Amino acid sequence: MSNPSDVIVVGAGVIGAACACYAARSGLTVTVVDRGPVAAGTTGAGEGNLLVSDKEPGPELELALLSVELWRELAQELPASIEYEAKGGLVVASDATGMSTLRKFAEAQTGAGVTAEEIPPDRLHELEPHLAPGLGGGFHYPQDAQVQPALATAHLLRASGARIRTGEEVTAILTGPQGKVRGVRTAAGDLHAPYVVNAAGTWGGEVARLAGAHLPVLPRRGFVLVTEPLPRLVRHKVYASDYVSDVASGSAALQASVVVEGTSAGPVLIGGSRERVGFDRTLSVEALRRLAAQATTLFPVLAGVRVMRTYAGFRPYLPDHLPAIGTDPHIPGLLHACGHEGAGIGLAPATGLVVARLLTGDQPPLDVGPFRPGRFAPAA
CATH class of the missing domain: 3.50.50.60 (FAD/NAD(P)-binding domain)
Structure with a gap:
């Protein structure tokens, strides 16, 4: 006792x-x-x-907006580095139709206190020089950030x-x-x-x-790919527009909507799969294949980069x-x-x-x- x-x-x-x-x-x-x-x-x-970019107006977004402010304070107050990086997020659309959907989503978020800047196709490479050509544009979210968890x-x-x-x-x-x-x-x-x-x-x-x-x-399994250490090829958190709908989905089936980001330590993190399979940690080759394919579609330069390891985790899911x-x-x-x-x-x-x-x-x-x-x- x-x-x-x-x-x-x-x-x-x-x-x-x-x-x-x-x-x-x-x-x-x-x-x-x-x-x-x-x-x-x-x-x-x-x-x-630390994302606000993927949340529609409502209670979770209110919680996220408060949290990003508190994380900024904690990064200054904690006695040692937590690798806090206010890198911002970039959500990209493959074409004009996808861009129209992103624009409506961002307009609603802006009314709820989110900062979102529309990036036309010809300016995407100013933010991310290694992005694939021919994308329909995107939105930059400067409030998105990252810590080493x-x-x-x-x-x-x-x-x-x-x-x-x-x-x-x-x-x-x-x-x-x-x-x-x-x-x-x-x-x-x-x-x-x-x-x-x-x-x-x-x-x-x-x-x-x-x-x-x-x-x-319930557990919702996801995988992350970790590349070899690299020069800073990816400057922001970058993901495609379908990531938001996958996060909000209640489907138990495998979904993969890639998120790609560089880290201060060098490796690029590639994540974004989710499926409800209980606490099964079995390696899903299909999930890894989808993540790798989507990552190289967004960033062709990654096709020649080695993946050093992969790991799984379980998100605590409520209906x-x-x-x-x-x-x-x-x-x-x-x-x-x-x-x-x-x-x-x-x-x-x-x-x-x-x-x-x-x-x-x-x-x-x-x-x-x-x-x-x-x-x-x-x-x-």
Whole structure:
């Protein structure tokens, strides 16, 4: 048994780290517990995307806009580099029809606070000299950025001053009178706190079930290709217009809409596949083939570049594509912060701030109604 904390965060990924950081800034003592190492799940398999460009007007975009501002602040405040890079995004269309669709999408985003600059076909190569010729144009999103996700998570946890207990799987949510949370049970012993935050990512549904709660979180698998280190061939996050529709799709089938970006360390990251196959980590040659083909279509120069490795990750998917953030409607003291799908790294700071405000009884920075975990409660 350990000394009680004010709050226990289950999950040492970027969402859990952000919850811990902002809770600590609010004056709470925090313990973070995870069955694996720091950033060992979805976070460690991410590309570090901080995107507003792929989100239509609505609650997720509001969360993303707040988060990009908070990431800028964190990049200045954290004591070590998290490889924050305000590189901007470039969404490209293959033809005039695709460009018309992008233009309507960008106009709606602009009304919601997003900065989007139309780039005609003859100016695309000013932003990305190695893009394929003949594209229909694009939109530049200067608010898009990137961090190194594992580094960012580690430094958020360090800044929080939280007690970190890795390698300890939570096996039960402890409750007391009237079902009020009083801590968690692990193989190493019981940890006590009046609040527990479920930030278990793809396994958030399992943690919810331990408390008798319901969250239909499912894994959505994706692959990333990592090239050999290169001079900076790709300056922005670059993706084709169909990426937005694939992100919003609920299909379980394999979808591949490539995102290509350079990194400060040299390798180019190529991602954008998604499919619901449970927790199957089997290498999908078809997914890798599609990503490679789409990447070389956008950037022909990559055809002669070696891929050094590939890795898979699981996005925590909820049916309406919005995360669950807030208090559980039936278990007092239990809060959820999971189900961010592929946007968790980008949405982490705003999620952490919302959770901290709810823990302390302060006003959240935005309307949390659309994210309420109780929206998935089974019908009586």
